Amino acid sequence: MRLLAYLLLALPLAAAPDGFFAMDTAARQAPAETAALLAELGYDGFGGRPATAKAFAAELSKRKIATVNAYHVTQFSSEDAGLPADLVQAIHALEGLDTTLWLGIQQVRLPAGIKAGPTAGDTIVVPALKRALVFAKARQVKISLYPHTGFWADSVDACLRLANAVDDPDLGVTFNLCHWLKVEGSERDPVPVIKAALLRLNFITINGADTGDTRKFGWDKLIQPLGRGTYDVKTFVANARAAGYRGPFGFQGFGIMMDPNSLLKETMAAWKGMR
Numbered sequence: 001m002r003l004l005a006y007l008l009l010a011l012p013l014a015a016a017p018d019g020f021f022a023m024d025t026a027a028r029q030a031p032a033e034t035a036a037l038l039a040e041l042g043y044d045g046f047g048g049r050p051a052t053a054k055a056f057a058a059e060l061s062k063r064k065i066a067t068v069n070a071y072h073v074t075q076f077s078s079e080d081a082g083l084p085a086d087l088v089q090a091i092h093a094l095e096g097l098d099t100t101l102w103l104g105i106q107q108v109r110l111p112a113g114i115k116a117g118p119t120a121g122d123t124i125v126v127p128a129l130k131r132a133l134v135f136a137k138a139r140q141v142k143i144s145l146y147p148h149t150g151f152w153a154d155s156v157d158a159c160l161r162l163a164n165a166v167d168d169p170d171l172g173v174t175f176n177l178c179h180w181l182k183v184e185g186s187e188r189d190p191v192p193v194i195k196a197a198l199l200r201l202n203f204i205t206i207n208g209a210d211t212g213d214t215r216k217f218g219w220d221k222l223i224q225p226l227g228r229g230t231y232d233v234k235t236f237v238a239n240a241r242a243a244g245y246r247g248p249f250g251f252q253g254f255g256i257m258m259d260p261n262s263l264l265k266e267t268m269a270a271w272k273g274m275r
Contacts, residue, residue: 019248020271021045021068023205026253028260031059037261039063041268047071047102047250050093057097068248069203070094071102071146076121076128077109083131091132095139100202102174103132104146105153119161121152126165133168144172144202149182156180156193163200172202177236178222178252181214186231195243204240205250206233208270219255225263226251227270234274 022043027034034056038046045068048056057067072090087103094101108121129143136143145159153159159173175197180190194201208224209231210217226233237249251267258266 019044020268021047021066021248021250022264022267023047023071023250023252023254024049026251026256026260026263026267031056034260035059035063035065037264038065041264043264043268045248045250050090050101053094053097053099057099067097067099068250069100069102069144071104073104073106073148073151075107075109076105076125078111078114078124079109080128083128083135087132088135091136091139091141094141098140100142100144100172101136102146102203103143104148104151106148106151108152118158122162122165125153125162129162129166129171130168133166133170137170142170142172142202144174146174147176147179147183149179154179155183156197160193160197160200172200173197174203174205175201175240176205176252177233178205178207178209178219178254181209181222181231182217183215186211186214190236191239191243194240194245198244201245202247203250204245204247205252206237207252207267208233223252223254223256225253225256225258225270226267227273237274 020043022038024047027038027046045066046056046060047069050070050072053067053070060067074084074087090101108124110116110120114120145153145163147153147155147159156173156175163171163173175194208226208228210221210229211231214222253263256263
């Protein structure tokens, strides 16, 4: 029954395997301007922030563009038996939008005397995520864990470990190419990880990037307009699809010093060449 629930949850994504959305790191304009630009260029969705999600959703819905997700960063502590106030506020802000909270776990505060280790915080985070899901489900909000360089949950492996421990169809994981390259390096094959995460994988974010010793690169080399850089993103996308991924891809544009119109136009042209 649980497997059936996961498969049913994945059906809408499977119906649109070529879905492509822009993150607000690239689509940086006001809601009305962003919605108009995304519609003009052919984007399927937008990923924003909880605080402005309803304002954007109102404009995006007029253009039949999905509010795909909203990014939020939180911390968990052994001293907090409830949910962090910021997380409660973020979930509240998404109520009624039929969307997903993109959740980065920046830090976990352990009890005094507990030795820090890669999984030491799991006994705190797993129950906290279960509480968050109870709160989120009542508001029709799903959660997807967002691996981020420098965070406590910095890798796809870490996020998948947590999601597997929670084992709830409303908790998924995201694969972020730029953070993968920064944390894992360009030599590690991402396909086995994508396959392992497939049942819980909600989103994959991509962008142009350079290859090489990527763990030492700055974001200027790891986040470029799609189609630029020496890393073979087209093959990465093809391999993800061949592995069975049927969810949307999103464009990460953090730190790219270009006009949003030009950036998103160039990126969409590159995306069409990857289909």
